[in-house]
Amino acid sequence: MEKREKEYRQVLPVPMYPQDYNIWSVLKNCIGKELSKITMPVVFNEPLSFLQRLTEYMEYAHLLRLASQQPNPISRMQYVIGFAVSALASNWERLGKPFNPLLGETFELEREEFRIICEQVSHHPPISAFHAEHEDDWTFHGSIHPKLKYWGKTVEIQPKGTVTVEFPKLNEAYTWSNVQCCVHNIIVGKLWMEQCGNMEIINHSTGHRAHLTFKTAGSNNKDLHRVEGYICDEDKQKLFFIYGKWTEFIKCTEYVNYEEYCKECSQKSKKEEPRSKSPNDSPCHASKKVLQKLNSLKVSPFKSISVQGSVDDVNLPEASDVPRSDSTYSMDIPNSITIWQVKPRPLHSGDNLRCL
Numbered sequence: 609m610e611k612r613e614k615e616y617r618q619v620l621p622v623p624m625y626p627q628d629y630n631i632w633s634v635l636k637n638c639i640g641k642e643l644s645k646i647t648m649p650v651v652f653n654e655p656l657s658f659l660q661r662l663t664e665y666m667e668y669a670h671l672l673r674l675a676s677q678q679p680n681p682i683s684r685m686q687y688v689i690g691f692a693v694s695a696l697a698s699n700w701e702r703l704g705k706p707f708n709p710l711l712g713e714t715f716e717l718e719r720e721e722f723r724i725i726c727e728q729v730s731h732h733p734p735i736s737a738f739h740a741e742h743e744d745d746w747t748f749h750g751s752i753h754p755k756l757k758y759w760g761k762t763v764e765i766q767p768k769g770t771v772t773v774e775f776p777k778l779n780e781a782y783t784w785s786n787v788q789c790c791v792h793n794i795i796v797g798k799l800w801m802e803q804c805g806n807m808e809i810i811n812h813s814t815g816h817r818a819h820l821t822f823k824t825a826g827s828n829n830k831d832l833h834r835v836e837g838y839i840c841d842e843d844k845q846k847l848f849f850i851y852g853k854w855t856e857f858i859k860c861t862e863y864v865n866y867e868e869y870c871k872e873c874s875q876k877s878k879k880e881e882p883r884s885k886s887p888n889d890s891p892c893h894a895s896k897k898v899l900q901k902l903n904s905l906k907v908s909p910f911k912s913i914s915v916q917g918s919v920d921d922v923n924l925p926e927a928s929d930v931p932r933s934d935s936t937y938s939m940d941i942p943n944s945i946t947i948w949q950v951k952p953r954p955l956h957s958g959d960n961l962r963c964l
């Protein structure tokens with residue numbers, strides 16, 4: 609078959625503009641509302657529909673082809689894990705609200721490694737369904753119903769719904785549900801997001817399971833974007849340890865290697881002096897003065913706050929800083945293999961959202 613070499617666009621056709629808006633002034637009237645019922649000023653939107661955003665799950669679809677080519681269920685599970693985590697990578701630093709599709713709206717995309725069709729099957733509540741496949745190697749289908757929850761400074765979006773991967777030639781099906789997405793600093797500060805919660809990937813034919821935990825940033829941002837877990841068999845015997853970051857990579861190693869690594873680490877840390885705790889470890893609480901100021905603050909959706917008047921009289925604790933990932937706490941266990949590694953983003957793709 610002739611190979612298609614196509615050039616796809618690398619940048620959205622129109623840049624987004626810097627615009628100051630008080631996101632809280634919009635959201636405070638929306639507490640308890642569904643995502644689709646929140647009318648936000650259009651500057652908060654990114655020029656894509658939710659169906660297009662879902663299609664981004666497929667960025668690393670080749671991992672499903674690799675999975676389908678593996679002779680044993682554990683290597684297949686490893687690639688399915690890689691796919692499930694990599695599907696979230698494109699969300700990193702994407703803080704615009706996609707457009708809510710109309711009922712019955714569809715979006716199709718065909719690339720070398722997959723073809724997908726998505727359809728909005730319910731408008732209120734918004735539910736999007738999709739079916740993707742590649743020749744007779746695999747199918748991937750499911751539906752997503754994003755549910756919103758407010759927790760003060762944070763909005764949690766739970767993508768309800770189960771997704772399924774099938775390998776028809778092997779008569780095998782895997783299912784899982786996506787973890788929730790937390791968008792922080794909606795009242796004041798710079799918006800940032802993390803994916804957190806547990807994900808259980810089940811191979812319904814063999815009984816193998818993968819338990820993954822998407823961690824919250826934690827104190828000192830030690831666990832920022834970190835994902836950890838294990839693969840076990842139907843007798844709950846832990847076979848492989850999985851670790852990485854949903855924004856960067858996923859590696860795995862035999863569980864015994866991980867146990868060995870932990871032993872060595874605890875021996876080392878006993879020798880070292882215990883680390884002093886920074887005062888920033890305690891949860892911050894905004895003072896009355898700060899709260900009074902909130903309604904006069906203008907928050908640009910994707911950039912840092914700007915205050916009308918002077919910033920000096922509002923001493924905002926941790927308000928403007930987005931935690932940054934560093935490698936201080938990175939673990940590198942000997943004899944690990946990399947299942948998935950993020951591709952560099954196309955030039956400017958972050959800029960569109962960051963440098964407004």
Ligand SMILES: CC(C)CCC[C@@H](C)[C@H]1CC[C@H]2[C@@H]3CC=C4C[C@@H](O)CC[C@]4(C)[C@H]3CC[C@]12C
Pocket residue numbers: 635643661696699702703704705706752754763765767786787789791794
């Ligand atoms: C401040 C609040 C109200 C606005 C947040 C807007 C943006 C950042 C939200 C709105 C809907 C969200 C999406 C809802 C569902 C999913 C599916 C999940 O598997 C990956 C994350 C993803 C794709 C979310 C990414 C973040 C998202 C696009």
